[in-house]
Amino acid sequence: MIRWQGTADFTVAPANLRELTDQWTNVAGVAATPSTTDTVGGFPHAVYRDGSGRAAVETWATGAGHSRPAPVPTNADTRARTCSPWACARRRRSGRRGTWPPDEGTGPLGLPPPRHRRKMGGSVSPRSGRRAIAGNAAEPGRTVLSRAFAILDSFLDGRSEQTHGEITRATGFAPATVYRLLAELVGWGALERTGRGRYRIGLRLWQLGSQAPSGRELRDVALPFLQDLLQVTHEVVHLVVLDEGRALYLEKLEAHPDVVVTSRVGKRLPLHATGPGKVLLAHAPAECLDEVVSAGLDRRASGTITDPARLRGVLAEIRRSGFSISRDEMTEGASSVAAPVRGLADEVIAAISVVVPSSVPNLSPLIPVVRMAALGVSRAIQTG
Numbered sequence: 195m196i197r198w199q200g201t202a203d204f205t206v207a208p209a210n211l212r213e214l215t216d217q218w219t220n221v222a223g224v225a226a227t228p229s230t231t232d233t234v235g236g237f238p239h240a241v242y243r244d245g246s247g248r249a250a251v252e253t254w255a256t257g258a259g260h261s262r263p264a265p266v267p268t269n270a271d272t273r274a275r276t277c278s279p280w281a282c283a284r285r286r287r288s289g290r291r292g293t294w295p296p297d298e299g300t301g302p303l304g305l306p307p308p309r310h311r312r313k314m315g316g317s318v319s320p321r322s323g324r325r326a327i328a329g330n331a332a333e334p335g336r337t338v339l340s341r342a343f344a345i346l347d348s349f350l351d352g353r354s355e356q357t358h359g360e361i362t363r364a365t366g367f368a369p370a371t372v373y374r375l376l377a378e379l380v381g382w383g384a385l386e387r388t389g390r391g392r393y394r395i396g397l398r399l400w401q402l403g404s405q406a407p408s409g410r411e412l413r414d415v416a417l418p419f420l421q422d423l424l425q426v427t428h429e430v431v432h433l434v435v436l437d438e439g440r441a442l443y444l445e446k447l448e449a450h451p452d453v454v455v456t457s458r459v460g461k462r463l464p465l466h467a468t469g470p471g472k473v474l475l476a477h478a479p480a481e482c483l484d485e486v487v488s489a490g491l492d493r494r495a496s497g498t499i500t501d502p503a504r505l506r507g508v509l510a511e512i513r514r515s516g517f518s519i520s521r522d523e524m525t526e527g528a529s530s531v532a533a534p535v536r537g538l539a540d541e542v543i544a545a546i547s548v549v550v551p552s553s554v555p556n557l558s559p560l561i562p563v564v565r566m567a568a569l570g571v572s573r574a575i576q577t578g
Contacts, residue, residue, distance in 0.1 A: 416535070443457050468547075545568070
C-alpha cells in the first residue's frame with residue numbers, strides 16, 4: 195500500500211520493500227528515497243519526505259506477494275492525514291499520540307474524534323465532564339427522581355393496582371422509561387409486582403409513610419376515641435384531613451358494617467361529596483372553596499351537591515351547627531354524620547365521621563356521639 199499527500203491510495207503487491215519503492219517511483223513519477231526504514235509488526239516499513247522535510251509518503255509491505263489494504267477514509271483530505279495501523283501502534287508505544295501528520299480535531303485514521311459513549315444511568319457531558327441524569331434529553335429539567343415520583347403519584351385517587359400500560363398512559367412517559375423505573379422501584383420495595391402483571395404500592399413505602407409525624411401523631415391521639423365510637427355504633431368510623439384540595443382518609447375502623455363504602459386508608463375523595471370533606475371545606479380558607487368550585491362539582495351519587503350556591507349554603511350551616519349530615523352523596527345507600535376536630539389554635543385540623551346505611555331514617559341520635567368523640571380528640575391534642 196502506498197499513501198501520498200493529496201492523492202488516492204495505490205495498492206500494490208510487493209514482495210519486498212525494494213519492489214514497493216519501484217512501484218512508488220513509477221506511479222508518482224518522482225524519484226524518492228526513504229528517509230527512515232524499519233520494521234513494523236515484522237514487515238518492512240518506510241517513510242518518504244519531501245524537500246522541506248515534511249513526511250509525504252508512508253509505505254509498508256505485509257509480506258511476499260500481497261499488501262494489506264488500509265481503511266478507506268471519507269475524502270481525500272482525511273486520506274492525506276491517515277496513517278497505517280502499524281505506524282499508529284508504533285507511535286502509541288513510543289509515547290506519541292495523534293494521527294500522522296498531527297492534526298487537531300481528528301481521531302485515529304484521520305476521522306473525527308469518537309463521541310462520548312452513553313453509559314447506563316447517565317451520560318458524560320463533553321463540555322463539563324459531569325455526569326448528567328438519564329432521561330433529561332426529552333424533557334429538560336425532568337430528572338429520574340421526578341419521573342419516579344410521577345409513577346408513584348399515579349397510584350393515588352383510588353388506583354391501588356395498575357398495569358405497565360396504565361402507568362404509561364397516566365404519566366405520559368415512554369414505555370421503556372416506565373419499565374426501567376418500575377424495575378428499580380420494585381427492587382427497592384416501593385412497589386410490588388403481582389402475579390397478574392400488575393403493580394401496587396409496596397410494604398417498604400408504606401413503612402416509610404407511616405413515619406410521617408403529623409399524620410401519625412394525629413392518628414395516635416384519635417385512635418382511642420375512634421375505637422370507642424366503633425364500639426358504640428358498630429358502623430364504619432373515619433378520621434379525615436384536608437390534603438391538596440381533597441379529603442385524605444388517615445384511619446378507617448369497621449367491625450361488621452351494614453354498608454359498603456369506597457373509602458380506605460390513604461385514599462383521597464372529593465370534599466364536596468363526603469361528610470367529613472364538607473366539614474373540612476366549611477372551615478377552609480375561601481380560596482380553597484373557590485378552587486373546588488372552579489374545578490367542577492362532579493356528581494358521585496344521587497345526593498351529590500353539584501350546585502355552587504347550594505354548597506355554600508350547606509357549608510354555612512355546618513359552621514353554625516358544628517356537624518354535617520350527608521345522604522347518598524358519595525355512595526348510593528350510605529349516609530354519614532361528621533364533626534370537626536380542632537387543634538392548638540382552635541383551628542379545624544381534621545374531621546371524624548360515622549357511616550351508616552341510608553335506610554336508617556333518623557340520624558339525630560348519632561350527632562351527639564360523633565361530636566363527643568371529636569371533642570375528645572380536640573381536647574387531647576390541645577392539652578397533650
